[in-house]
Amino acid sequence: VKALCLEVDGRTLSILARQGSGSACRSIYGGFVEWQKGEKADGSDSYAVPILGEDDWNLSILSCLVESKQKKISSREGMKRTVTTSPFYKAWMETVEKDLAAAKSAIAARDFSLLGRVLEANALKMHATTISADPPFLYWQSATLDVMQEVALLRERGIEAYFTIDAGPNVKVLCERKDEETVYNALAAVPSVREVLVCHPGPGIQYGPF
Numbered sequence: 001v002k003a004l005c006l007e008v009d010g011r012t013l014s015i016l017a018r019q020g021s022g023s024a025c026r027s028i029y030g031g032f033v034e035w036q037k038g039e040k041a042d043g044s045d046s047y048a049v050p051i052l053g054e055d056d057w058n059l060s061i062l063s064c065l066v067e068s069k070q071k072k073i074s075s076r077e078g079m080k081r082t083v084t085t086s087p088f089y090k091a092w093m094e095t096v097e098k099d100l101a102a103a104k105s106a107i108a109a110r111d112f113s114l115l116g117r118v119l120e121a122n123a124l125k126m127h128a129t130t131i132s133a134d135p136p137f138l139y140w141q142s143a144t145l146d147v148m149q150e151v152a153l154l155r156e157r158g159i160e161a162y163f164t165i166d167a168g169p170n171v172k173v174l175c176e177r178k179d180e181e182t183v184y185n186a187l188a189a190v191p192s193v194r195e196v197l198v199c200h201p202g203p204g205i206q207y208g209p210f
Contacts, residue, residue: 002207013205014047030054030204032107034100052107054201058177059112063197064187066143067169073137075167078130085134092125112176116162119174123164130167139168143192147171150190154183 001008001016008016010028018025018035025047026033031054038046073081082089099122106115130137147163151173154161161175161183175183180198188196 010204011047015043018043018046018048028205031056031201034104050204051104054203057107057110057201059201060175060177060180060183061199062173062175062180062184062187063199064147064171064173064190064193065195065197066147066171066193067141068194071139071168073139078133078137078139078167081133081137082129086129086132088125088129088132092129095122095125112160116160116174119164120162123166127165140165141169143190144169144171146190146192147173147187150186154186159183 001013014025014028017028022035026035028048029050031050032052033048033050035048036046038044040046099118102118103115105111106118127139130139144165148171151161151163159175159179159182161173161179164172164174166172173183173187177200184196184198187193
């Protein structure tokens with residue numbers, strides 16, 4: 001858009017980005033963003049909406065790299081298989097709206113415990129659909145389980161941390177900024193973890209000089 005010298009608003013940019021990658025539509029804005037699923041066949045009402053600024057809640061996401069190879073089953077292929085064959089897919093979809101509402105309430109109230117429980121439970125439900133697909137498949141590796149178990153141990157020690165896993169083996173761990181160093185050290189000490197990247201809510205899209 002910039003190269004073509006076009007002037008468009010954030011919503012239009014989000015719609016354009018979504019056509020290349022669904023996740024990309026949220027990256028137009030900074031902070032906490034919701035992707036509106038939309039209902040129209042042309043996709044004109046499916047775009048991202050900012051709900052909380054980047055400086056409004058000091059959370060940390062620690063991205064645990066356990067594998068960097070290309071996945072044997074792509075996200076697109078995996079989702080297609082679960083939609084058509086998993087008996088758990090419908091049940092997962094029936095909980096999505098409830099989980100989204102709970103997550104938005106947690107963000108609005110800065111309720112970290114609620115947000116963590118929702119994102120962790122939703123991720124587990126999503127992966128249950130891959131295990132129950134036909135033929136079944138699993139993105140997790142043994143290292144994935146190692147990180148999940150370490151997060152459980154942190155909570156047993158009274159340190160709130162929650163994991164989420166997208167369509168792959170790597171794990172993202174959410175914690176409050178005050179616990180970031182403790183959680184980082186614990187995750188970095190897991191032998192099967194190759195690298196831990198520390199991330200924070202960031203700004204929206206930015207243009208460099210041309």
